[in-house]
Structures are given as C-alpha cells and as structure tokens.
Amino acid sequence: MKTMSLLTAVSVLLVASCATSPPPCDSPQTRNLGAAVDDVKDSLASGCAAHFDRYYDDLLRTAEGDPKPGNKRIFSEFLVWSAEEGLLSQRQAKDYYNRYFNVKFMTLQSDYNNCSHTCPRRDRIMLDMEHELSDKERGLLKVSLDNDGYYRADELFQEVELVLEATCTACSAGQ
Amino acid sequence: MEPTSRRRLAHGILASTALLLVAVAQANTPTIRLFPTTVVEDLRQTSSVAREMETGLQEVIGRLDQQQQLYLESKCDGAEDDPGCQRLAKQIGATYLDMLGIMEERLPDMEHTVNNTRLSLEKRLRSELGNKMTSWTLQETLLGGNPPKDMAAPTPSLRGRSGMRLSERFSQYYKLVASSSSHTDQSLAVLASDIYLDMEETSMLIARTREEIARATLIEQLNQSFGTITPEMMEVVGGVKTILFGDDTALAPVAGPPPGSVEQAYRSPLQN
Numbered sequence: 001m002k003t004m005s006l007l008t009a010v011s012v013l014l015v016a017s018c019a020t021s022p023p024p025c026d027s028p029q030t031r032n033l034g035a036a037v038d039d040v041k042d043s044l045a046s047g048c049a050a051h052f053d054r055y056y057d058d059l060l061r062t063a064e065g066d067p068k069p070g071n072k073r074i075f076s077e078f079l080v081w082s083a084e085e086g087l088l089s090q091r092q093a094k095d096y097y098n099r100y101f102n103v104k105f106m107t108l109q110s111d112y113n114n115c116s117h118t119c120p121r122r123d124r125i126m127l128d129m130e131h132e133l134s135d136k137e138r139g140l141l142k143v144s145l146d147n148d149g150y151y152r153a154d155e156l157f158q159e160v161e162l163v164l165e166a167t168c169t170a171c172s173a174g175q
Numbered sequence: 176m177e178p179t180s181r182r183r184l185a186h187g188i189l190a191s192t193a194l195l196l197v198a199v200a201q202a203n204t205p206t207i208r209l210f211p212t213t214v215v216e217d218l219r220q221t222s223s224v225a226r227e228m229e230t231g232l233q234e235v236i237g238r239l240d241q242q243q244q245l246y247l248e249s250k251c252d253g254a255e256d257d258p259g260c261q262r263l264a265k266q267i268g269a270t271y272l273d274m275l276g277i278m279e280e281r282l283p284d285m286e287h288t289v290n291n292t293r294l295s296l297e298k299r300l301r302s303e304l305g306n307k308m309t310s311w312t313l314q315e316t317l318l319g320g321n322p323p324k325d326m327a328a329p330t331p332s333l334r335g336r337s338g339m340r341l342s343e344r345f346s347q348y349y350k351l352v353a354s355s356s357s358h359t360d361q362s363l364a365v366l367a368s369d370i371y372l373d374m375e376e377t378s379m380l381i382a383r384t385r386e387e388i389a390r391a392t393l394i395e396q397l398n399q400s401f402g403t404i405t406p407e408m409m410e411v412v413g414g415v416k417t418i419l420f421g422d423d424t425a426l427a428p429v430a431g432p433p434p435g436s437v438e439q440a441y442r443s444p445l446q447n
Contacts, residue, residue, distance in 0.1 A: 076443035097445035104447055108310040115305035159317045159365050166368030170300035
C-alpha cells in the first residue's frame with residue numbers, strides 16, 4: 001500500500017514537472033518562408049513570445065534565401081497577426097514593418113521642431129538612421145528585391161543629412 | 176425642369192464642387208518659402224561680382240604663368256644669384272603683387288554679397304525647416320509624394336563642385352532658384368541647404384583670404400628687394416586658381432542601382 005502511494009506521488013510530480021518545463025522555442029528549420037511563418041506562429045502561441053525578436057530575425061534570414069517582392073506581404077500579414085494576437089502593440093507592429101520594408105525612417109519620428117529637438121541630438125539621430133538604413137537594405141533589397149525602394153531610402157538618408165546640417169547650422173546661428 | 180436637364184445640372188454642380196475641393200486642397204498644401212525675391216537677387220549679384228573678379232584676375236594669372244614658365248625654362252631654379260634670373264624673379268613678384276592688389280580691391284564686394292545671401296538663406300532655413308517642421312515632416316517634404324522617375328526634376332545636388340568657376344557656380348544657383356516656382360518643396364529644401372552650406376564655406380574662405388592678403392603683400396614687398404620666389408607664393412597662386420577657376424578633381428562617380436526585377440510595390444496596412 002505504501003509503495004503504491006509512493007509511486008502515485010512520484011507520477012504526479014513527474015507530470016507536474018513536465019507541465020511547467022519551458023517550451024523549447026527552437027528556430028524554424030524549414031527554408032520555406034510560408035512554412036517558417038507557420039512554425040513561428042505555433043511557437044509564439046505556445047509561450048515563446050519573449051523570443052519575438054529572434055524569430056523575426058530567423059524569418060528575415062529564411063526570406064533572404066528566397067528573395068521576392070511577395071515576401072513583403074508575408075511579413076506584413078505575420079505582423080498584423082502578431083498584433084491581433086496581442087503579442088505586439090499596433091505601434092510595435094508598424095515599427096517592425098516600416099523599419100525593414102518602408103522607405104521612410106522610423107528614427108525620424110518626433111513631435112517637436114528641428115531647432116529645439118532634432119539638432120541637439122543630430123549625431124545620434126544620424127547614427128540611428130544609418131542602422132535603420134542597413135535594416136532597410138536587408139528588408140527592401142535582400143528580402144523583397146525592391147531596389148528602387150532601397151535606393152530611394154539611401155538617397156533620402158543623404159538628403160536628410162545635408163538638410164539637417166544646413167538647418168542646424170542656421171538654428172545655432174540664430175541663438 | 177426636364178429630368179435630363181436636371182441630371183446635367185446635378186452633374187455640373189458635382190463637377191464644380193469637385194474642382195473647388197481640389198483648389199482648396201491645393202491652397203492648403205503647406206509650401207515652404209525658402210527663396211524670396213531678395214535671395215534670388217542676392218544670388219544674381221554674387222554671380223556678377225564673381226565674374227568681374229575673375230575677369231580682372233584672369234589676365235594677371237595668365238601673365239604669372241608665362242613668367243613662371245620662362246623662369247623654369249631659363250633654368251633659374253637653383254641659379255638665384257644670376258642677375259637675369261633675379262630680374263625675372265622681381266617681375267614675377269611684381270605680378271604677384273598685382274594679383275594680390277586686385278583681390279584686395281574686389282574681395283570686399285564679394286564678401287558683402289555672399290554674406291547677404293548666406294544671411295537671408297539662414298533666416299529662411301531656420302524659420303521654415305528649423306522652427307516650423309519636425310524631423311518627420313521634414314522627411315515627408317523630402318520624399319515629396321515620390322514624383323515619377325521620368326519627371327524633369329531639377330538636379331540640386333551640387334556639392335563637390337570644385338571643378339567649376341566661382342561665377343558659373345553662382346550663376347547656376349541663380350538659374351535654379353529663379354525658376355523655383357517650377358520646383359517641388361522637396362528639391363527646394365535640398366537646394367537651399369546646399370547653397371547655404373556652400374556660402375558658409377565661401378564666406379569663411381573669403382575672410383581668411385582677406386586676412387592673408389595683407390600679410391602676403393608685406394612679405395612680397397620685402398622679397399622684391401631680394402628678387403626671390405618663395406614656394407609660399409606659388410602655393411597662393413595655385414590656391415587662387417583653384418578657387419576661382421576650379422581644378423581637375425574628378426567628381427566621384429555616382430553608383431546606380433543594381434539590375435533586378437522590381438514588381439509593382441506592395442502597400443502594407445502597417446505602412447506609414
């Protein structure tokens with residue numbers, strides 16, 4: 001009888017420990033973007049939401065292996081799903097999408113005027129824009145084959161650099 | 176009224192309303208005023224002052240080149256004690272003084288017009304792009320609704336223009352700005368920034384040159400008594416030629432986009 005109770009207790013403990021062990025949160029193994037997105041969705045839905053950044057990077061790497069314009073849509077739909085599932089806020093979903101697949105720089109989001117806000121931190125902003133440009137190179141050029149989009153972003157980067165240099169010089173001359 | 180006439184009238188009203196709405200929308204589009212007539216006039220004047228200075232200096236620099244060539248061909252380099260070579264050196268020194276004199280005479284005008292343009296642009300840039308815009312609206316202005324590629328857009332990116340005459344540079348600015356009504360806000364912002372930064376550099380250069388001229392004149396007046404050509408003298412002449420008439424520095428090639436198929440752009444609901 002005692003042995004029976006002991007066995008039951010051990011079994012219960014084993015089952016409980018299985019239930020609380022963390023999910024493996026492995027990266028998708030497939031090279032197919034659609035299938036990889038499905039794998040990632042399953043993982044995210046089963047407790048791996050904390051690994052979102054890594055999964056997004058995995059998906060980008062998978063897409064780089066088979067670049068095509070249609071990949072933009074797959075990423076957009078994946079991010080819309082993530083926002084609907086509550087894994088990301090709407091704003092985060094937009095940031096993830098636009099940082100990689102839009103010409104506009106999310107780094108330049110601001111509610112205050114250039115003289116008072118942008119100019120004092122211009123070096124930092126330009127550095128952040130440079131990082132964002134390399135993300136755009138990945139998203140627009142390497143994943144979506146959107147050459148025009150990437151080159152417009154690159155041109156925009158240079159124009160912003162020139163115009164901010166002039167504007168900030170003018171702002172500081174007026175102080 | 177007959178039904179057909181009534182329909183026509185209704186269509187007419189609808190069309191007029193639509194036209195009115197378009198007109199109102201266009202009127203509400205924020206436009207940036209970076210080039211008022213004063214700036215355009217300042218640019219035109221700068222170009223003409225620069226041309227006058229070039230014309231004055233061209234002859235004297237040509238003479239200086241010839242004299243220098245004669246000096247070298249006569250193997251005077253290393254034979255400074257030779258009386259013929261000393262005479263040649265004195266002639267070169269005198270021409271050099273002429274050049275400094277012309278510059279001293281013309282530079283204040285040049286400085287004045289360049290500074291006028293620079294200050295007008297500075298005020299405009301500060302108010303229109305610095306105080307009225309955020310970095311996001313500035314970005315949207317620069318993107319300017321993505322005009323089609325084949326549109327006859329101006330090419331305002333003029334930086335790295337060292338191979339161009341000073342007067343030609345300002346004349347080009349003037350032409351671009353004078354037709355500014357046909358430009359988009361996008362290109363105007365880049366153009367104004369480009370001109371302003373160039374004026375800043377030119378203005379500093381002129382101020383430095385003016386300071387140097389007094390010193391160089393004094394030194395050359397002393398050298399005249401010894402009939403020597405200093406390396407510094409040749410350097411100054413070279414510098415003036417570069418500033419005024421441009422140099423041979425090749426413009427950096429602009430990379431084109433790599434070939435590749437581009438499908439019609441997909442627009443995500445997440446896109447800003």
